[in-house]
Structure formats: C-alpha cells, structure tokens
Amino acid sequence: MDDNLLLQVEDLHTRFHTPEGTVYAVNGISYRLHEGETLAVVGESGCGKSVSMMSILGLLPVPPAEIAGGRALYRGQDLLKMSESELERIRGKEIAMIFQDPMTSLNPVLTIGKQITESLHKHLGMNPTQATERAIELLDWVGIPDARRRLGDYPHQFSGGMRQRVMIAMQLACTPSILIADEPTTALDVTIQAQIVELVVRLRQQVGMAMIWITHDLGVVAGLADRVMVMYAGFVVEEAGVDDLYEDPRHPYTIALLAALPRVDRRRDRRLKSIPGAPPSLLVEPRGCPFAPRCEFAIERCFIDNPSLQPVAPRHRIACWVEIKTGGQR
Amino acid sequence: MSRAEPLVVVDRLTKHFPITRGILIQRQVGAVQAVDQVSFTIARGETLGLVGESGCGKTTVGRTALALYPATSGRVVIDGQDVHTARGRDLLAIRRKAQMIFQDPYASLNPRWTVNAIISEPLRVHRLCANDRERTERVKDLMQMVGLSPRLINRFPHEFSGGQRQRIGIARALASEPLFIVCDEPISALDVSIQAQVVNLLEELQGRLGLTYLFIAHDLSMVRHICTRVAVMYLGVLVELAERNELYENPLHPYTQSLLSAVPIPDPKAARQRRRIILQGDVPSPINPPAGCRFHTRCPIALDLCSQERPAWRDMGGEHWVACHRA
Numbered sequence: 001m002d003d004n005l006l007l008q009v010e011d012l013h014t015r016f017h018t019p020e021g022t023v024y025a026v027n028g029i030s031y032r033l034h035e036g037e038t039l040a041v042v043g044e045s046g047c048g049k050s051v052s053m054m055s056i057l058g059l060l061p062v063p064p065a066e067i068a069g070g071r072a073l074y075r076g077q078d079l080l081k082m083s084e085s086e087l088e089r090i091r092g093k094e095i096a097m098i099f100q101d102p103m104t105s106l107n108p109v110l111t112i113g114k115q116i117t118e119s120l121h122k123h124l125g126m127n128p129t130q131a132t133e134r135a136i137e138l139l140d141w142v143g144i145p146d147a148r149r150r151l152g153d154y155p156h157q158f159s160g161g162m163r164q165r166v167m168i169a170m171q172l173a174c175t176p177s178i179l180i181a182d183e184p185t186t187a188l189d190v191t192i193q194a195q196i197v198e199l200v201v202r203l204r205q206q207v208g209m210a211m212i213w214i215t216h217d218l219g220v221v222a223g224l225a226d227r228v229m230v231m232y233a234g235f236v237v238e239e240a241g242v243d244d245l246y247e248d249p250r251h252p253y254t255i256a257l258l259a260a261l262p263r264v265d266r267r268r269d270r271r272l273k274s275i276p277g278a279p280p281s282l283l284v285e286p287r288g289c290p291f292a293p294r295c296e297f298a299i300e301r302c303f304i305d306n307p308s309l310q311p312v313a314p315r316h317r318i319a320c321w322v323e324i325k326t327g328g329q330r
Numbered sequence: 331m332s333r334a335e336p337l338v339v340v341d342r343l344t345k346h347f348p349i350t351r352g353i354l355i356q357r358q359v360g361a362v363q364a365v366d367q368v369s370f371t372i373a374r375g376e377t378l379g380l381v382g383e384s385g386c387g388k389t390t391v392g393r394t395a396l397a398l399y400p401a402t403s404g405r406v407v408i409d410g411q412d413v414h415t416a417r418g419r420d421l422l423a424i425r426r427k428a429q430m431i432f433q434d435p436y437a438s439l440n441p442r443w444t445v446n447a448i449i450s451e452p453l454r455v456h457r458l459c460a461n462d463r464e465r466t467e468r469v470k471d472l473m474q475m476v477g478l479s480p481r482l483i484n485r486f487p488h489e490f491s492g493g494q495r496q497r498i499g500i501a502r503a504l505a506s507e508p509l510f511i512v513c514d515e516p517i518s519a520l521d522v523s524i525q526a527q528v529v530n531l532l533e534e535l536q537g538r539l540g541l542t543y544l545f546i547a548h549d550l551s552m553v554r555h556i557c558t559r560v561a562v563m564y565l566g567v568l569v570e571l572a573e574r575n576e577l578y579e580n581p582l583h584p585y586t587q588s589l590l591s592a593v594p595i596p597d598p599k600a601a602r603q604r605r606r607i608i609l610q611g612d613v614p615s616p617i618n619p620p621a622g623c624r625f626h627t628r629c630p631i632a633l634d635l636c637s638q639e640r641p642a643w644r645d646m647g648g649e650h651w652v653a654c655h656r657a
Contacts, residue, residue, distance in 0.1 A: 044521040159612045189383035190548065191609045194592035198608055216522065219551075219594025223601035242598045260526040262555035264593040265600060267575055271533070272555065274526035278491045294523075 004035040006177060006210050007056075012070035014048070014055045017063055021283045025051045027234040028070070030309075033178065038204065038211040040225035040242075042218060046279060048234040049214045053180050056080065057095065058087045074178075093123050096171035098164070100183040105167060106155040112139075113151030116170050123174050138169040143199060161192035165199065175207050182214045197224060218261060222246060227315075230254050233280050233290035236309060240316040251318040253291045289321065297322045299329060335410075336371035337510055337542045338395070343368045343404035345387075345394045349617065362616050364390040366566045367404070369643065372510075377536070377543040379557030379574070381550055381589075385613060387566040388546045392512040395544065396428050397421070408510060426456050429503040433515035435495035439487040445498055446483045449473070452505040472501040476531060493524035500531065510542045518549065529556055550593045554578050559649075562586045565624040566616055568643065572650040582646060582657040585625050623655065631656050 014026035026048040033039050041049045054060045056072035056079050072079040074090065082090070091097070099105050107115060116138065117131035126134060132151070139147035142165040155163060164184060171179065181200065185193040197220065204211055215221060221228055221242070228245045230238040230253065238251040249255045259273035277294045280286075289295070292302035301321050309317040310330075323330045346361040365387045372378045380388045393399050395406050397413040406413045413424050429452075432438035439448055449469045452458075459465040470480035476497040487495055496516060503511055513532065517525040529552065535541060547553050553560055554574050561571040562585065570583040581587045588607040595601050609628050614620055620627050626636040633655060641653045 044523060161612060190550070190592045191383065191589060192612070193594075194606060194608050198606075217594065218522070218596040222596050222598045223594060223604075246596060246598055257522060258596060260522055261596050262551045263595060263597075264551040264554055264578065264590065265595055268555050271530055272526040274530050275523040276527075278493060278524065279521075 005032060006035050006075065007033040008071075008073040009052075009056060010071045010073075012052060012055060012072065013068035014051055014060070015066045015068050017066060022285075023282045024284075024286055025234055025282060026055060027286055029231070029234075029236045031229055031236065031239070033210050033212060035177070035210055036208055038213060038224060038226045040221040040228045041212060041214045041231060042216065042221055042228055043231035044216055044279060046233075046282065047231040049231050050182050052231075053097075053182065053212065053214060057091055057097065057180075058082070058084065059091075059097075092119065092171070092176075093174045094176055095178045095180065096174070096176040097180045097182065098167050098171055098184045100186050103155060103163060106163065108155055111152050111154055112158070112166055116151075116166075116173065119170060120173055134173070135169075138173055139166070142166070142169040142172075142203070143195075144169070159192075160188055161195060164188065164196055168196075168199065168203070172203060172207060176209055178210045178212065179204070180212045180214070183216070184213075185220065186215070186217070193220070200224075218257065230257075233286065234282065235286075235290055235306075235319065237291065237320070238318045239309065240313075244313065244316050248313075248316075250312050250316065250324070251291075251320050252295045252297050252322070252324065255324075256294075256296075289319070297324055301329065337374045337409055338372040338544070339405075339407040340368060340370050340391070340395055341405045341407075343391065343394060343406060344402045345390050345399060346402045360617055363566050363619055364616060365394060366619075367643075368563075368566075368568050369404075370561055370568065370571060372542055372544060374509075374542055375536070375540055376559065377545050377557045379553040379560040380544060380546045380563060381548060381553050381560060382563035383548060383589075383613060385565075385616065386563045387616070388563050389514055391563070392430070392514050392544060392546050396430060396512055397424070398430075422456070426452075426506045427508050428510045428512070429506060429508040430512045430514060431496075431499050431503050431516045434519050435492055435499055436487075436519075438499055439495060441487055444484050444486055445469075445473070445478075448487070448498060449501045449505055452502060456506050458506065468505070469501075472505055475504065475535070476501045477527075491524075492520050493527055496520065496528050497531070500528075500535070504535065504539070507539075508541070510544070512544045512546065514546045515548070516545075517552065518547065525552070532556070550590060562589065565613055565619055567624055568651075568653065569625065570650075570652045570654075573648075576648065576650055580650075582650065582652045583625075583654045584629050584631055584656070588630075623653070 010030045011028045012026055013028055016023040029052055043049045055067055067080055113135055116135040120126045120131040120134055136147045144165055185196050225242045228242055229236050232253050238254045249258055256275045275294055280290055288303040289307055292298040299322055307319045307321045309319045311317050321329055344367055345365040346363050348358045349360040350356040351359045368391055382388050394401050401414050408424055408428050411424055416424055446469050449472055450465050453465050459468055473480045478497050517528050545557055557574055560574050560577045562569050564585050570586045581590055588609050591607045611628055614627055622637045622639055623641050626632040635655050641655045643653045645651055
C-alpha cells in the first residue's frame with residue numbers, strides 16, 4: 001500500500017553522554033519519506049533536527065552519542081543495523097547530504113576539480129578524462145560560470161553561494177534518491193539564498209529525488225516543502241501538509257512560532273506575540289510535554305504525561321493534550 | 331533645541347580602510363571603500379532601519395557614526411555635537427549620549443566579569459553614581475527594566491541563555507541614560523521564539539525612555555515591523571530611503587525590488603504566487619567597486635549611462651530618496 005516509501009524512521013532515540021550528564025537530544029521520533037517528496041524539518045537550535053538526521057546516517061561519534069532505540073528503514077533495510085562499510089555505500093550514493101557551511105565539508109588544500117573527480121572515480125569508477133568532463137558538466141549544471149577554468153580553483157576562491165553550488169554538484173553527482181539539506185542557506189544572504197533555493201528546486205525536479213530540508217526558517221519552508229514536521233526539544237510536536245500547517249496550525253508551539261514572525265508583505269498591525277521563557281534543558285530526562293512550561297494552554301496533565309502524535313485531520317498530526325478551542329482536554 | 335531638529339545627522343559620511351603591504355616599511359596599496367558618501371538623518375524618538383547584505387557597509391556606518399572608527403571624510407552630528415571633532419570632555423559626553431548593542435551576545439560580554447561589573451562599567455566611566463551602594467541599586471533597577479531578576483546580579487555571562495545575554499547588553503547600553511542607540515543586528519543570533527521578546531523589549535524601552543534607534547539588520551521582515559523609516563545599502567552606498575510602508579510597497583530602486591522579492595514569506599499560497607526577481611552573480615569587491623552606479627553589474631535594467639555616471643541621491647517626493655538613473 002505504501003509502494004513509493006523510501007525512508008521510514010520509527011521511534012528514534014538519540015542521547016549524548018557528556019561530563020555534565022546525559023543529553024536527551026532525540027526522544028522517540030517517527031516519520032516517513034516517499035519518493036519525490038520534500039519534507040521540511042523545522043525547529044529552533046537544539047531541538048534535535050540535525051541530530052536526528054546524523055543519527056540515521058551513522059555520522060555521530062559513538063560515544064559520546066548513543067542511538068538508544070528505534071529503526072530507520074531505507075528501502076526496507078535498517079540503516080541503524082548496517083556496518084560502516086555498508087553505510088558508506090549508501091551515503092553519498094543513495095542518500096546525499098549538504099550542510100550549512102560548505103567550507104567545513106570541502107577540503108581547503110585540494111582544488112575543486114580534484115575533489116569532484118575523486119568522488120566520481122570512487123563511486124562511479126570513471127577514468128580521469130571522463131571524470132573531468134563530467135565534473136565540468138556538473139559545475140555548469142549548478143550554474144558555476146566558466147566551469148572548465150574554475151576546476152583548478154581552491155574552495156576559498158569561491159564565494160559562499162558558489163561554494164554551496166559546488167557542494168550541491170558533488171553531492172548530486174551520483175543522482176541520489178534522497179538529498180538531506182541541513183540549513184544549506186542559513187549562512188547566505190537573502191538574494192543568494194533565493195538563488196540556491198531556486199537551484200535546488202530545479203535540480204530536484206530533474207533528478208526526481210526526495211528531499212529532507214532541515215531549517216529554523218519557517219519562511220523558506222513555505223515556498224519549498226510538501227510536508228512539514230515541527231520539532232521541539234527532541235520531540236515532533238506537529239506534522240502536516242505545508243498548506244495545512246500554515247493555514248491551520250494546531251499545536252500551541254507552532255501557533256506561537258507563526259505569531260512571532262513579522263511579514264515582509266504586510267503592514268504592521270500589532271506587537272509581535274512573544275513566547276515567554278526559553279526551551280528546556282536537555283540534560284533532564286523529559287517528563288510531560290516539553291513545551292508545557294511555556295504554553296499558555298497547558299493543563300495539569302501536560303506536566304505529567306507526554307502526549308503522542310495523534311491525527312486531528314487527514315494527514316495532520318499533533319502531540320498535545322489540550323483542545324485549544326475549548327481549553328479542555330482532547 | 332527644537333524638537334523638529336533631527337537628533338542624528340549623517341552627512342556624506344565616507345570610510346575607507348587602507349590596505350597596506352610590507353612588514354617594516356608599510357605602504358598603502360589600496361583601500362576598502364566600505365562606506366561612500368552616505369547621508370541620512372534620524373529624528374528624536376524615531377527608529378531608522380539600515381538594511382543590506384553582508385559586506386555592504388551597514389555595520390561600518392553604525393560604528394563610524396559613533397566615532398568608534400575615525401571617518402575618512404564627511405560629518406556626523408549627534409544632539410548638536412560633531413562626533414569626529416569632539417575631544418576630551420565633549421567626546422565623553424557624546425559617548426554617554428550614544429550607545430551600542432551588538433549582534434553576538436556571546437562575544438560582546440566579558441566572560442570574567444559578573445553582570446554587576448558589566449552593567450556598572452558605564453556608571454563608573456561616566457561617574458553617574460555617588461557610591462558603590464547607589465551603583466548596585468542602579469544596576470538592579472536596570473536589570474529589572476530589561477526583564478532580568480536582580481537576584482542574578484553576581485552571576486557570570488555563561489550562566490545565561492542567548493536571549494538573557496542580549497538583555498544584559500541592553501541594560502549596559504541603557505546605563506548611561508543615552509538618547510541614541512545603534513542596534514547592530516541585535517536579534518540575528520537568537521532563535522525565533524526569543525527574537526520577538528527582544529524586539530518587544532526594545533520597543534517598550536523606546537516608548538518609556540524616548541530613545542532613538544539606528545536598527546542595523548538583514549532581516550527585512552523584522553525591519554518593516556520595528557522601523558519608522560528604512561534605508562537600503564549596497565556595496566558602501568545608500569540606494570534608497572523612505573518611510574517603511576512606502577519603501578516596502580513602492581520600492582523604486584531595482585536592488586530594493588529584488589531584495590524584497592527574495593525575502594521568504596511564511597505563507598505557502600503567497601509564496602507560490604510571488605514574482606521573484608533573482609539577481610545574477612555575487613556582490614563585487616569593495617576594494618575596486620564598479621564605476622558609475624555600483625549596482626550596474628547586476629542590475630536587470632541598467633543603461634550605458636549607469637556604468638559611467640554615478641546616480642544622484644534625490645528626493646522623488648514625500649521624502650522618498652533614491653539613487654538610480656532609471657527611477
């Protein structure tokens with residue numbers, strides 16, 4: 001029934017064991033990604049959005065990290081049970097990842113050409129001439145002017161936006177089925193951000209890949225995602241189609257977050273609604289709803305029991321005990 | 331002084347940073363033209379937004395306006411006093427009247443100092459309190475004013491969250507009872523749920539204390555919300571300045587138009603219907619900026635004239651200023 005299911009994550013738990021104590025970073029999150037779909041994972045710093053992705057790709061150092069439970073099925077195979085060499089074949093080839101700062105993922109002492117051709121050689125077994133020609137095609141494809149000449153340049157000779165294009169070219173070289181983009185435009189200026197978003201949207205259609213876009217920016221997501229998952233303190237608190245989430249947000253955290261955002265296309269009509277307090281410490285084992293201390297609708301039960309994700313409308317789920325319209329329990 | 335007189339006058343302000351070569355015998359081989367001929371005024375009680383992308387010179391304008399950098403040429407007058415010619419007691423008086431809030435609440439507070447030491451420093455420098463007891467009372471008042479519990483007075487910065495640290499920075503800026511505060515990206519390091527807290531606090535303090543702000547930011551949505559008028563910078567020059575709704579609803583400069591069209595809107599339907607003007611390429615280097623209009627290399631509607639002659643800074647009516655040959 002779920003034929004085009006690509007990735008299915010179930011009840012994932014990730015912790016870090018640090019000198020200060022155990023950090024409860026991801027606390028039982030579940031989601032599905034279908035072929036060609038774009039899922040956005042939205043949340044503030046420390047909400048576990050990046051860690052949850054790094055966990056399934058085996059990119060966290062163990063220890064201090066510990067995957068304390070869960071499954072992550074990619075085309076039916078559990079990524080969490082794979083050996084490092086099996087994972088290495090999946091990473092880069094089947095599931096590609098781009099990060100906020102391309103400078104940390106590019107080697108500063110190797111030319112761009114060397115870095116791209118190396119992965120073409122390694123993953124696709126191309127000979128040097130083929131690899132060079134393919135690298136030029138790829139750079140051209142992601143909009144790097146004068147691609148042939150720029151193969152000999154080092155990463156620092158590119159601007160931030162151009163470096164992100166190089167990263168995208170490298171990651172898409174093997175036509176992956178999933179691209180995980182972790183805040184890829186956060187460090188960029190707004191006009192460059194628009195260029196990169198436009199590029200990724202175009203490439204996604206050409207390659208036909210699914211995408212997970214991790215961000216704190218509810219603005220970027222609106223123009224990009226099919227489905228949105230909102231995270232808070234290591235939990236998923238709401239999940240819905242993009243139109244439903246923005247038009248009819250149901251979780252108090254999502255509602256508050258959207259009310260705290262001013263709009264560039266509207267006149268000011270009120271003060272911003274602010275959310276009091278700050279996110280909870282992740283060093284304390286979670287009990288109850290993580291948002292309860294900052295929630296204006298919280299009832300007694302919210303502080304004791306953690307609500308699970310429950311449907312409130314077709315393809316729209318929230319984790320909340322309160323019926324906001326009445327103030328009573330759901 | 332009349333109320334109509336602007337509190338801050340920035341007149342053809344220019345700031346070039348020399349590029350030198352050589353270790354023992356340094357010679358200048360060029361200059362980063364960070365700010366070039368920038369002019370604007372800020373009325374008392376007003377918030378002027380200064381927006382633009384990284385490297386456009388907006389922070390340099392803020393710092394040069396407070397004489398943290400000497401100006402290459404041009405003039406800045408705050409409350410009737412020229413900040414770049416002032417010396418000694420006059421300079422100290424300006425420093426008391428004009429303060430700054432910084433972007434990074436982690437880097438702008440001394441980690442070895444307690445909150446008390448940090449907030450009371452301006453009180454000591456400007457000798458605003460008669461004794462230690464009075465000073466501590468004043469620090470507690472300031473903490474209360476920015477929403478921090480006075481019980482935390484002996485804590486260190488690392489014991490506070492990002493939003494709370496920004497409140498400490500605001501309390502420090504308020505300590506000398508300034509008239510004018512340069513807010514340099516005060517919320518861009520903070521999470522969304524905390525940004526609204528800090529913005530609301532800045533507004534509340536403005537209403538209560540009659541403060542005047544220069545609000546430097548790259549978040550154009552927040553700038554529209556908080557500012558009365560907005561100025562747009564590109565590569566060291568002002569390209570447009572107008573009342574906020576006029577600027578956002580009727581932008582005249584092609585750079586402002588593309589900048590506004592690139593800002594994401596948290597509304598999927600509006601986002602799909604939007605027409606975006608996507609600029610090609612990157613911002614050129616300020617070491618050797620393009621001749622004529624500095625934007626002409628990326629401008630979708632540039633003429634030959636634009637690469638030859640620098641457009642004049644002119645009022646298109648109703649105090650809507652723009653520097654563009656095509657406007």
